Amino acid sequence: MRVTLFAIFLQPFVGLGAIFGPICQWHQDPSTTMSVHWIERLEETPQKWTSETGPFRSEPQEPVLLRRPLQIPKTVSKGATLVIESPKNTTITVDIDGQRIETIPGRKKAVSLLNNSQKPNKPILLAVSLLKTSKTASKTIPAPRVFIQDQEEIIVLSDAKSLWNRSLTSTPNSDWNRIPPVPGILQIDRDFIFAYRKIGHPQWKEARISKRLFGPTDDWVHSVQLSKLNADSSYEFQILDHGVQVGQNLFKTAPLIFPNKMVFVTGGDMFHTRQMLDSMNRRAGTENPLFALLGGDLAYANGSDGDRWLEWVESWNKCATTPYGYSIPMIPVIGNHEVKGASYRPNDAPTNEAAPFFYSLFFGMEKGSMFTVDFGDYLSVIALDSGHTQNIKSQTPWLRETLHTRRSLPFKFACYHRPAWGTGVKGDSLEIQKEWCPLFEEYHVDAAFENDHHIYKRTYPLKGGKRDDSEGVVYLGDGAWGTRTRGLSREVLKTRPFLAHAESRNHLIKVSLKKGTIRYEAITTSGERFDVFDRTSGEEAQR
Numbered sequence: 001m002r003v004t005l006f007a008i009f010l011q012p013f014v015g016l017g018a019i020f021g022p023i024c025q026w027h028q029d030p031s032t033t034m035s036v037h038w039i040e041r042l043e044e045t046p047q048k049w050t051s052e053t054g055p056f057r058s059e060p061q062e063p064v065l066l067r068r069p070l071q072i073p074k075t076v077s078k079g080a081t082l083v084i085e086s087p088k089n090t091t092i093t094v095d096i097d098g099q100r101i102e103t104i105p106g107r108k109k110a111v112s113l114l115n116n117s118q119k120p121n122k123p124i125l126l127a128v129s130l131l132k133t134s135k136t137a138s139k140t141i142p143a144p145r146v147f148i149q150d151q152e153e154i155i156v157l158s159d160a161k162s163l164w165n166r167s168l169t170s171t172p173n174s175d176w177n178r179i180p181p182v183p184g185i186l187q188i189d190r191d192f193i194f195a196y197r198k199i200g201h202p203q204w205k206e207a208r209i210s211k212r213l214f215g216p217t218d219d220w221v222h223s224v225q226l227s228k229l230n231a232d233s234s235y236e237f238q239i240l241d242h243g244v245q246v247g248q249n250l251f252k253t254a255p256l257i258f259p260n261k262m263v264f265v266t267g268g269d270m271f272h273t274r275q276m277l278d279s280m281n282r283r284a285g286t287e288n289p290l291f292a293l294l295g296g297d298l299a300y301a302n303g304s305d306g307d308r309w310l311e312w313v314e315s316w317n318k319c320a321t322t323p324y325g326y327s328i329p330m331i332p333v334i335g336n337h338e339v340k341g342a343s344y345r346p347n348d349a350p351t352n353e354a355a356p357f358f359y360s361l362f363f364g365m366e367k368g369s370m371f372t373v374d375f376g377d378y379l380s381v382i383a384l385d386s387g388h389t390q391n392i393k394s395q396t397p398w399l400r401e402t403l404h405t406r407r408s409l410p411f412k413f414a415c416y417h418r419p420a421w422g423t424g425v426k427g428d429s430l431e432i433q434k435e436w437c438p439l440f441e442e443y444h445v446d447a448a449f450e451n452d453h454h455i456y457k458r459t460y461p462l463k464g465g466k467r468d469d470s471e472g473v474v475y476l477g478d479g480a481w482g483t484r485t486r487g488l489s490r491e492v493l494k495t496r497p498f499l500a501h502a503e504s505r506n507h508l509i510k511v512s513l514k515k516g517t518i519r520y521e522a523i524t525t526s527g528e529r530f531d532v533f534d535r536t537s538g539e540e541a542q543r
């Protein structure tokens, strides 16, 4: 039996798979750039499929389900015909890129178009279902033969010896005819489009999209790196998947010159349960910050559970939205639960490969997870790796240089995961006390944001571990965004006299900058401010 296919199959098909995100990230100049990431999951798993050549063993009443990509040669003329030649005594059903094809059994010639709506070099996905029509037929079915008839020329695309992907069951899920079963063997170009424009501008611009595999999974991270944006401006963007909108959002760029007031939020240890994560993400959005500084233990995936990252991305996308509908750009910092084995190894940290999701999702980590984001000439946010993929001591020279070149900035904050001055629920990081804290003091860092302990704490301004209200550095934390909190000793403020406040409560820390002053507020999901602290900023104090 010979089946001839018509041009209908060349129409574009709708978007497939699941999209998580998008989320916005800052790692370069926040006044002129924005990174946007989203993760694409193909919905089938490779385990349901095998690669076989015909003939295929077949059971009565059960169809044999086959798929393979077809590359149509560019040279094929407009009137050419694609022909699927099925075996004897079989019923054949054909889909191309998810579209059921009108077939004409037995017809040898047809006016058909293999034309121009097909993108050059883009394979199409041919899915074939073969069902024996006779119970007395053989227990196997030969592979179909696939060729193009172009005038007098026959171009064979697949013959009896060609490799197909075959479903291991006769009832695969509803996307069996649309999604490639084995990424790498049958990979179809998904053709995302990212369009953006400044609010009020009529013209959309298109941004170049890059993609890479998300850690060890078959999921793809897609990203754009927007640049040359206008400072202190609002933008909107859309993500299209084969013409179908799969993402849209608004974002703001940072001012180049310090405004009267600026707000950001910070915290870490975000995701024990989805409900806890969503609640605090919503609180972050409600506080209407310019950005969020996220201090590690983001998805609690331990370098192995990619599904937790998909949920984390989805939650941020859905919940961390300002009252005006803007996405909150994040500045992500690494924690121990980003790493296989939940590593805290301050002196023998593993390499970046131990944190495959963190490093494949975010930009700006080419030299490891220590980096700086500078806002104009008024604010610097410094991220450090507290012994998860980099040794603590190895970052000290970089930190000294970084702080030295920014010594005149009025606002400077550091953020890392493991506390130097904690509440005792775990040991303090003596390495950070020795290596980094003296530099924070020397260069008048306004505050260091610490995480990891699932508790709230605020220290007095500290110098050399002792209270020094004029010269000291404040340490705030300790990571209870969306985790179950730990218990505290009632005597903790006495046994640890450097602590000004300690409580076992979920919170985020809202930081409000005004010229000369900084307000720190510890805020619950319901909006309760349970610790508020005002301090003169480093510049005004002329420390």
Ligand SMILES: [Fe+2]
Pocket (backbone or CB within 6 Å): 269, 296, 297, 335, 336, 337, 417, 451, 452, 453
């Ligand atoms: Fe942690």
